[in-house]
Amino acid sequence: MASYLFYDIETTGLNKAFDQVLQFAAIRTDMKLQEIDRHLIGVKLRPDVIPSPLATITHRIAITQSKQGLNEFEAIKQIHQLMNQPGTISLGYNTLTFDDELLRFCFHRNLLPPYTHQYNQGCRRMDMLPITNMYYLYKRESLNWPEIEGKLSLRLEHLSTANHLATGMAHNALVDVEATVELARRFYSETKMWHYVTDYFDKESDRQRLEEIPINFHSIACSNRVGLMVSNELGSVNQYQVPVLLIGNSIPYKNQTLWLRLDLPQLRETTPDNIPETTWVMRKKQGELGIVLPPHERYWRYLSPERQAIVEENQDWLQSHTQLFHKIICYHREFSYPWIPDLDIEAALYQNGFLSEQEQALCHQFHAASLAEQIKLVTQFENIAMRQLASRLLCRNYPDNLPKMLTQDFADYWRRINPQNEAEALRDYKNQPRLTPLQALNEIAQLRSQAHLDNQQLNLLTELEDYIKTQFSVPSCEGEKSRLWGR
Incomplete structure (x- = not known):
């Protein structure tokens, strides 16, 4: 049976290849937008992720809160299952340009099929933002259209406030999903227009x-x-x-x-x-x-x-x-996108192409196995990149009592996420650098000096700063280790 899965994510930052989900919320409805069920999944901060200071003061998820919830492997399996339920049309507000692609990389690094929610068993995707564009242009009477400082704003929080779509603070995943569902219901009242626009997806x-x-x-x-x-x-x-x-x-x-x-x-x-x-x-x-x-x-x-x-x-x-x-x-x-040499395996989803049937079968076997069996299965991946993905997966999510062959690879990776020279930072598929601890600390200092922050945001930045100094060995600006905090 076809259904809509409205969803939203809050993340550690905007890098689709390297950042992670902290909060996933979803409301499933029937095709007439009547709610069937809802889900809220908290995801534990991975030990190797440096949260973006700007993202932190936007969604206001504290480090202490981010240490709760499911580990990423368990959480992403649940999210993948929700989005791949037969007949699911997954959508949100501006999801196709950010959320969906970040999830695709999450699926990739957790050895899950990254594309099946787009086509398999009647699944496909939509996005409420271009639908909103169409209603603004051709059914403007459907909503109140907010202006901020004299300019039209189609940001979800502004639409929600102007039209009383949901209550609660914006950039909370569940609040944003509730607002998106209510927005869809307003549009659905113009039934002919709704079906015309959604057929474009x-x-x-x-x-x-x-x-x-x-x-x-x-x-x-x-x-x-x-x-x-x-x-x-x-x-x-x-x-x-x-x-x-x-x-x-x-x-x-x-x-x-x-x-x-x-x-x-x-x-x-x-x-x-x-x-x-x-x-x-x-x-x-x-x-x-x-x-x-x-x-x-x-x-x-x-x-x-x-x-x-x-x-x-x-x-x-x-x-x-x-x-x-x-x-x-x-x-x-x-025209083809430039080849990026030495691209990290987590960012190489597009560059490395599709998995072979044998590799797909081994990934499926890995997900069904116990932890002890998963450790053995790592060595059965003939593709070195897949072996490294599986090894990192276990080190991030189940770090206790792992064999040295796995932990040594993760230690090498750890050194690369906190390079002595900032120019050596890992690069993503767009050749953009991964956030380093030193860059994050510099950003915290800039936000404190430039932004108009409230007390909660200032406290969040202090907590984040302490976490980075405790969790990571932070290089100085000259490229040498200034201190070794808690490592």
Whole structure:
């Protein structure tokens, strides 16, 4: 039976590969948004995670509180099971750009299938933020739309306050889920609109709608269709939508369609040498962000006359510069993300590709085994990266009385998360550095000096500072060990 699983997470920070969940809340409803059950899972802080000071003063989860709950392995297994219940449509507010991807890395490092909740046994995903964008544009009477300092805000806490969606402090996982469910119920009262918008998150419906967009002209790559891409990242200044031109599919990432933005005058300044600087392509997978609308007048009228004129000029320019247009198409179709050398195994989900059937079976066997059996199974992974993931999993969650072959690898990893030289910090799949203890302490000092913090937030930062100094050996700015706190 199909159901919605509205969920929210509070985390140690914003790095999707290295940060962890501290709090997971979910409310399951039927397809008419009537509640079936709810869940609240507290997750114990891992010994190797350095919580972000900014995240700490935002969700206000104290270190003492974060030491309670289930260990990450047990908690993530429960979350994975909830999201993979047959027929589950998992969704939240802005979940597709953050929560879902962070959970994907959680699944990966805990030897769970990271993608099955997207497609297996009738499961799929949605996101309430782009749905909110659509209602703001085309069913504005559905809500009160808050303005903060004279500017529209679509932040969940502001929508909740303006429309009395939930009570309690924002950035508490359960409060945010309750607000999201109530928001969905307000939108569901416009039933026809609700079904129209949510069908954009169904792959087959989205595919059919894309194919129904009229063809404007033909190029060497494909039949070029013009539509309106709706996405929150475009901002209220663009009314959350821009005109785009289909230029084909990515070659290395075959499930991505490519849409060239048409309302930027610098497009006509393109030369063979500056394509990355003058062209903006948005990547889309079927059933996912963003929503592409047909160029009907009821949508197109949200573009100013000036933007509409730029679109016409750009289309004419592309058709009259066919060789250059071909180079633009080829550049974006052939583009692939750069290979990152020495990428840590926890951040290498996308770079290393899919597991073999044998590795998947061994992961399944690992989850069903006792701790003693899991220790033996570590050595059966032929893939070194998988062996390291399994080893770290046990050291983080069940550190007592483990054999030296496991603890030695974890000790090597521990040295890398607190490097002597900050330039040697672990990097994620976007080549961004993992937060180090020294960086966290510097951030605490900056927040104290710059931010307007209340007493609770100041106490949280003091507790976090003490924890970092106790848990980690912190290098000085010169790169040498200043002290060895509690290790």
